[in-house]
Amino acid sequence: MLRSVVEAWLPLLGWLAACGVVLGLLVRFVRLSAPGRAPLSAGALAQGGRWRELPSCESGSVQSLAFVLTFPIFLMVVLLIIQISQLMLGIAVVHYAAFSAARTAIVWLPAQTDMDAGSDSERANHVLPGSLDRSGGANPMGGGGQFPYWSSAPQLGQAQGAGGVDKMHRVWRTAALACAPLAPSRLVTKSEPLPTYLSEAASEAWLLLAPRLVKSAYYKQRLQRQVDYSIHNTLVMVRGRDADGASGPTYNPYPGHYIRQYDQSVGQTVDVWVPWDPFELGWEDPVTVSVYHNFALLPGPGRFLSEKLVAPRTPDLVSRHLREQQGANHPLGYQRGLYVVTLEAHSTLQIEGLKSVMPYLHLP
Numbered sequence: 001m002l003r004s005v006v007e008a009w010l011p012l013l014g015w016l017a018a019c020g021v022v023l024g025l026l027v028r029f030v031r032l033s034a035p036g037r038a039p040l041s042a043g044a045l046a047q048g049g050r051w052r053e054l055p056s057c058e059s060g061s062v063q064s065l066a067f068v069l070t071f072p073i074f075l076m077v078v079l080l081i082i083q084i085s086q087l088m089l090g091i092a093v094v095h096y097a098a099f100s101a102a103r104t105a106i107v108w109l110p111a112q113t114d115m116d117a118g119s120d121s122e123r124a125n126h127v128l129p130g131s132l133d134r135s136g137g138a139n140p141m142g143g144g145g146q147f148p149y150w151s152s153a154p155q156l157g158q159a160q161g162a163g164g165v166d167k168m169h170r171v172w173r174t175a176a177l178a179c180a181p182l183a184p185s186r187l188v189t190k191s192e193p194l195p196t197y198l199s200e201a202a203s204e205a206w207l208l209l210a211p212r213l214v215k216s217a218y219y220k221q222r223l224q225r226q227v228d229y230s231i232h233n234t235l236v237m238v239r240g241r242d243a244d245g246a247s248g249p250t251y252n253p254y255p256g257h258y259i260r261q262y263d264q265s266v267g268q269t270v271d272v273w274v275p276w277d278p279f280e281l282g283w284e285d286p287v288t289v290s291v292y293h294n295f296a297l298l299p300g301p302g303r304f305l306s307e308k309l310v311a312p313r314t315p316d317l318v319s320r321h322l323r324e325q326q327g328a329n330h331p332l333g334y335q336r337g338l339y340v341v342t343l344e345a346h347s348t349l350q351i352e353g354l355k356s357v358m359p360y361l362h363l364p
Contacts (some may be wrong), residue, residue: 097178183229193228
């Protein structure tokens, strides 16, 4: 993860170096006259004095001319440095969110989370049919839905799949909460967002760390705004590969397998064909979690940044360019003047665990 963060930082480090050079040139332009030299007068300027000596002129209002000319540029460069520094912090947080979501995936995908013990929708190493893309078409995230590759449906927002506990939704919740520190705590929607189970869970966790602050409605409201923004601006994709789906060893070979089973109608053991289950994942299969977060930029120079600043390595599914959010992806709608750039990170781990002979049932 550290190497990926440093590689993502390289373009930003170049921007920081360029801003440092610009600041150095501005400081050199407005430096005071050298010791032992008389300051340049306005009359000398009028008679064709050297313009590079203009900053050292101390006659009349000319002495403030250099400040008036350079201070707006100086302020914009300083704000740009602050914005780039925040982007570097945001890149690190999004990479941590991808790593945390991948750890959630390798723990929960092998688990049994059925609310009804007789249901098979969330058995061990199974996911909900609506969670995976098995249409057979090419997937924009890579891999597609054809064997041996699989990919999840995009996870965005609090909508959860029907028919039990959605394991993919747990992966998204991990990423959304991890990206919440990047979200703006100021009001960016047209009205105050309503409490959600994620914001309430964050408040309960914070209550253990800072009980005096959480009791204040002010801090709880700001935390709720951050979680709400992260909910509607963090997209998660999970994809993987059936590493041993055909060659084995596996309990779900492709395209299927025969088992010996007793047939009461004939009174003997016969071979029964068991088809391949497209919604069953194998053990130790690689799983890649991709996290995309709409990072809110600061007012000012942030709106002039472009997607080239963060150098995305894969197609961006959330926001290709800086754009003004006006009611997109949020029921309340966003205020004018909010500009974002999409940060992305990817993490690959292996699914842990085999099918348990005596599975432990995880209830919500």
